[in-house]
Amino acid sequence: MSENQNPQPQTGTATTDSDQSLTTTTGETVEQTRDEWTNYEFQGEAKMTVEDLDVYYGDDHALKGVSMEIPEKSVTALIGPSGCGKSTYLRCLNRMNDRISSARIDGSVRLGGEEVYQDGVNLVELRKRVGMVFQSPNPFPKSIRENIAYGPKKHGDLDTGLLARLLNRSDADERDRLVERCLRDAALWDEVSDRLDDNALGLSGGQQQRLCIARCLSVDPEVILMDEPASALDPIATAKIEDLIDDLSEEYTVVIVTHNMQQAARISDQTAVFLTGGELVEYGDTDQVFENPHSERVEDYITGKFG
Template identity: 75%
Template sequence: MSDTPQSEPRRSDDRSGADDATAAAAAGSTDAAAAAVSSKTGGIAGPPGGPGEVDGDEPAVARTVGESDEQLQDAWTDYEFDGDAKVSVSDLDTYYGEERALESVSLDIPAESVTALIGPSGCGKSTFLRCLNRMNDRIRGARVEGRVALDDRDVYGDGVSLVELRRQVGMVFQEPNPFPKSIRDNISYGPRKHGDLETGLLARLLGRDDRDAERDLVERALRRAALWDEVSDRLGDNALGLSGGQQQRLCIARCLAVDPDVILMDEPASALDPVATAKIEDLIEELAEEYTVVVVTHNMQQAARISDQTAVFLTGGRLAEYDATDAIFQNPQSQRVEDYVAGKFG
């Protein structure tokens, strides 16, 4: 892939429209978020809040006296971590028509970790997530400026295959969206579409060729999504008959079946009950041992529980603060971020 100049807008040629869910969910109590951070880090957390979100106008924002947007943007987003960045974003601007949804966003996402994206309604976090695998290409009039690199290769560069990109960078949406097919066919659909069952990906995944390649692939994906024990005796059943939590884990298994490098999750547990949510959270933490996971959530305590680092987006599509998760919740550097995680607006 060749790099595209940062000043050159990228426009969508796909006029089909977006198909991902955009609803939001309420988060829990401030005490629960504080306890989540304290338990994870061994420290004493402040009282993060749990603002929910529905699409709408931006809320009023608190500001430290003398603190400009530019100072806020520049001072508290240079998060340093050990190891290499899996995804690097530089000077990212995103527009829907003439409306700017993201402004000058730059951050590096470390490999094999969980990065949470939080912020109030309309702040741009879901737009940012969709930029990472070019899902915004599906939106009429959307354009992107800046650079998004996967392993230092510009995903908006000339000659990039969207099919291959979206295999490398998979996505799980807020509402479970299994195909109206059998559980087995939901898992094998992606590899069959790409010809992977015949062209060698399976051998790489399993370390061998096997006459029962499809069966082994299905079992492997379902085990990694912590679903195999619940469905192994009914793989031929329609996936729409599963519970909501099982459907969401099936969608994660479907994503894993094509061997991605990065998994994007847009509020993956917001439509689920607490028991199903706990299973999804446990799964996310397990996946981070092998994958780079980026999660949008409105649940403050969920972000505190599952993520290694957190990016806070506030008004105007700008990145307000990016740091280790315990630092964001226990010692935020901006008054606006402190007010947001404390539930004073959102």
């Protein structure tokens, strides 16, 4: 992991033990004994910084002391066996775990330098900036147009209600431009442009998932979290989603949980491997993690000896 020495110690030095993170040699020995290789150093800015994140569901310690920096405008893949905490980790990034009453979260998550876990955080604003796409496509039982316009409407950015129409202040044109832009960005426009008023539940699974991505784009997020977005889709729809993720990473920071290691290898710039028990074991360049992992357990997992 020290092959790529970065002169800037403040970016990309995320280890489990922050006191020792400045001294590479001691840090390395510590990490080697603990079999953790999370000191990923990269070029550019970190979009999100996670430090010592612990999550408990009741008595269950689901995530143990995870620290990680997520570089901006890139694709970060989270892989690992079932129950290793990668989805839990993802849901901490936009505080969706708050919705589970038994969950308790310790540690720090920063979005562009601002602490996410502190009093007075505006969840509406946080979730606008950190959007999420779920495992199974979950469009609302509304028209395609309404699905996309839903978020901006609820945030008061678009007003197409009866009163607005009566007062001739309707934002219908603006809404239609937004719908078109989001659908184009999600590579869905050509398929649905002639039936925007049809119910979204009539679309195929792959189209529904791209609609969910378009819906997520409608509130202009900076980070897009994806929780196994292609696991319920056939190979063709999966390929489309993967192409889309590649395009999105030019403008957005994408964090994707996947079970499919080939998928992670294909689409991601860096990969984080979680193993059973909720620890982050290795985090680094995707090529390095897959071709030359430092951790033996990660190598076993990737080569299929352990899963």
